Amino acid sequence: MPGLLSAMEGFCVIGIVIATGYVAARMRIGGPDAQMVLNRFSFFVCSPCLMFAILSKEPIFDIFHSSIVVAFFSAMLVGAVFLILNRLFFHMGAADAIIGALNSLYLNSNNIGLPIATYILGNGALVAPILVMQQALFTPIGLTALDVTTKGRVSARAILTQPLHQPLLIGSLMGIVLSVVHSSTGWFIPDFLYDPVNMIGQAAVPMILMAFGMSLHGTRPLQKKADVPAVMTVAVLKNLVMPVIAFLLAYFVMGFRGDVLYACVVLAALPTGQNVYNYAARYNVGLTFARDGILISTLTSPVFIAVIAALLS
Template sequence: MPGLLSAMQGFCVIGIVIAVGYVAARMRIGGPSAQMVLNKFSFFVSSPCLMFAILSKEPIFEIFHSSIIVAFFSALLVGVVFLILNRLFFHMGAADATIGALNSLYLNSNNIGLPIATYILGNPALVAPILVMQQAIFTPVGLTVLDVTTKGKVTVKEIAKQPLHQPLLIGSLAGILVSAVTAKIGYFPIPKFIFDPIDMIGDSAVPMILMAFGMSLHGTKPMQKKGDRTATIAVAVLKNIVMPIIAFLLAYFVMGFRDATLYACVVLAALPTGQNVYNYAARYNVGLTFARDGILLSTMTSPIFIAIVAFLLS
């Protein structure tokens, strides 16, 4: 299938960029703080610009497509399952458990989701509801938990201030607002000379995140931390197997989706964990090894399960 081949080529592109980050770290390009600089710049500058650029150009009705219900509940259920498994077997602290839940439910909707939506599903706008769901709901909730658990205090004031601490959420909401204004007035309200630099900065987010992830692999051996090994495997199983099954059941039996919409819901649910989770772990300096290993294992196994879904449903 040509679409499946193109998606696998997308995985190859991502692997090459990660490898460049690894080689850069091995050659000590940028010094010992290069990884931290890339993570912070992406978190505070590039990623918010990327979310704004994508969502502001997306039609408002595409952003809130009904498939967002399937994406939301399949992700939520998988995250809850991980937290239950953690309570019963893994016994991680709140911060590490939050990273595990995000590893289980967070979709790589940008650098893998966009190519797959384009080449397999034929419509890149299909990832827009996922972008909104993750940035408007799961990301602020997860980062709020990380913020209050790493600071050791929980107050109403601290929780209320969280949106001001989340550049990704601010960028996403601003993009949605511009999309709504565009639908209302009939034309894109931001001048090209203002939008273009935002878009240009946003284009740097994905390669910086991928290279920072590659840098994190230097000098480490994945899956070597015995205590996290079982949890890491559980994350990959939840993300690549359980979540697509839940998405199929919800899409088919609850929402009544058929044909292309059903296919899209299941394929997108089989996406690997997004590298953003490692970015968040690095931001708060918690669960770095666990986040890295979960993303790596999920990314390595995801093409297999996407191919199976494509074979069964396409």
């Protein structure tokens, strides 16, 4: 199966770079702050440059493909399912339940999504609509809900300006604007300006993966036993239920076939985004729950994506 072989080769590339980061952490190369430096530099500099470089050369109608409908509704349905299960079985507080819903629906479109889209699906731009959807829609909604449940009030200014503090979203929107200009006028920025941005962007994926490998060193998940059922539920919802919903929506509702169907389901199987832990830390709720949900879904995601590749590629 060429698709499965391609997926395995992609995971091999990704795995080797992650393992390099893990070994570097064990050998204390770069010191105790190496992971933080790589994460921050890739987040604030390289990844925005990469998204700008990719999207600026993508036709605008390819960027906002109708597959975004699948990503939106599959995420919302999975989040709703977790809230229902929490009401029936877990009985978490409102703030922790919101973290659980975000754990279930929020895709790691950057740290894992970009490498998978690049090396397995062959097009890094495929994560752009998901990234824009999450940063411009899901993040403000999630932060509003956390504001209400933890503080009893909403800071409208903080919620409305939240997208302006997201470098990936800013880089993506700048690339989209240039794509629109290029499509309508034929003008594009000179190569001496585009090439350095693209060169910096090319460093994003290896830096992201090595930083993730460093984060695995010394990690001890599932220490809080009371959270284990909810954490496992999050992993199942994220890595199994969400791809199934995405397949049903893409195949039967949207009528997608071939590469588009494959991409919809693979991207739905991405693990939970690390942003969820940042939100939990900001409000000091569900910290271990958020961390364990992200870690378990990240470790199990390759298995499900390999199965998807075997079935659909």
